[in-house]
Every structure is written in structure tokens, then in C-alpha cells.
Amino acid sequence: MIKKFEAALAGLLYTLRTQVNMAIHLGAAVAVFLLGYYFQLEGWEWGVLILTVTLVLAAETFNTALELAVNLSCPHYHPLAQKAKDVAAGAVLVTALGAVIAGILIFLPKFLRAF
Incomplete structure (x- = not known):
């Protein structure tokens, strides 16, 4: 069971080390908290x-996993492989925009009252 947690942690650390957007998302999360x-x-x-x-x-983690799997299965450019990557990136964008909207709804009234 511990091996599974180690593998999951390794995956998270890989994503953080290799994906700039993951570092940006984590930085934004720290700021929000x-x-x-x-x-x-x-x-x-x-x-x-x-x-x-x-x-x-x-x-972001799922997007990274999908990109790795697509790159493994299709090492040369293919338009469908690119579409799969684009769709996965779009999913990250949808969640990020939803998080921004939630943040605005929560924090905007507090900022307006404070300043």
C-alpha cells in the first residue's frame, strides 16, 4: 500500500518539476489560502x-498524464494526437476559469469592504 502512495507522490513531483503551469497553479493556491x-x-x-x-x-495532473501517454503512443506529430492534448489542456482551462470565478465571488466583496 505504501508503494502506491510513493508512486502517486512521484507522479505529483514529476508534474511539479516538469510543468510550469503546475507551479503557477500551486503558487496561486498558496496566495488564495x-x-x-x-x-x-x-x-x-x-x-x-x-x-x-x-x-x-x-x-493539470491528468493533462500531464494524457500528454505523456499520447507522446508514448504517437511519438511523431499526428493531428488527432494534438487534438487530444488540446482538449486536455482545455479541461485545465475550464477548471482554472471556474476557480477564478469562485475566487472573485468570495474575495471581491471582502476587498470592497476592506478598501
Whole structure:
């Protein structure tokens, strides 16, 4: 069982080391969590933020896995392989945009009251 967790951690670390977007997403997550602490978010707000951050990080990880699998199965350029990669990247974009919207809905009123 521990081997499975080690493999999962290795996959996460690989994604972080090789994907610039994963580092950007993690940096944004840290910033959002610090803002949440500063504004003393309510429990449901934390829940929404944790869920959206988790979805974005998972989508980025799935995207990386799909890109690796496509590259392995089709080492030369193929338009369908490119479409598969584009669709997976689009899924990351959808989750990231959803997270931004959730962040705006949660934080904008707090910023407006504070400043």
C-alpha cells in the first residue's frame, strides 16, 4: 500500500518539476489560502476554495498524464494526437476559469469592504 502512495507522490513531483503551469497553479493556491486566512473566511468559503484548487491541480495532473501517454503512443506529430492534448489542456482551462470565478465571488466583496 505504501508503494502506491510513493508512486502517486512521484507522479505529483514529476508534474511539479516538469510543468510550469503546475507551479503557477500551486503558487496561486498558496496566495488564495493566505488571502483566505487574512480575510478569515467562513467554513463554506474554505470548502469552495479547497474544492476548486483541488480540481485545478487534478486537471493539470491528468493533462500531464494524457500528454505523456499520447507522446508514448504517437511519438511523431499526428493531428488527432494534438487534438487530444488540446482538449486536455482545455479541461485545465475550464477548471482554472471556474476557480477564478469562485475566487472573485468570495474575495471581491471582502476587498470592497476592506478598501
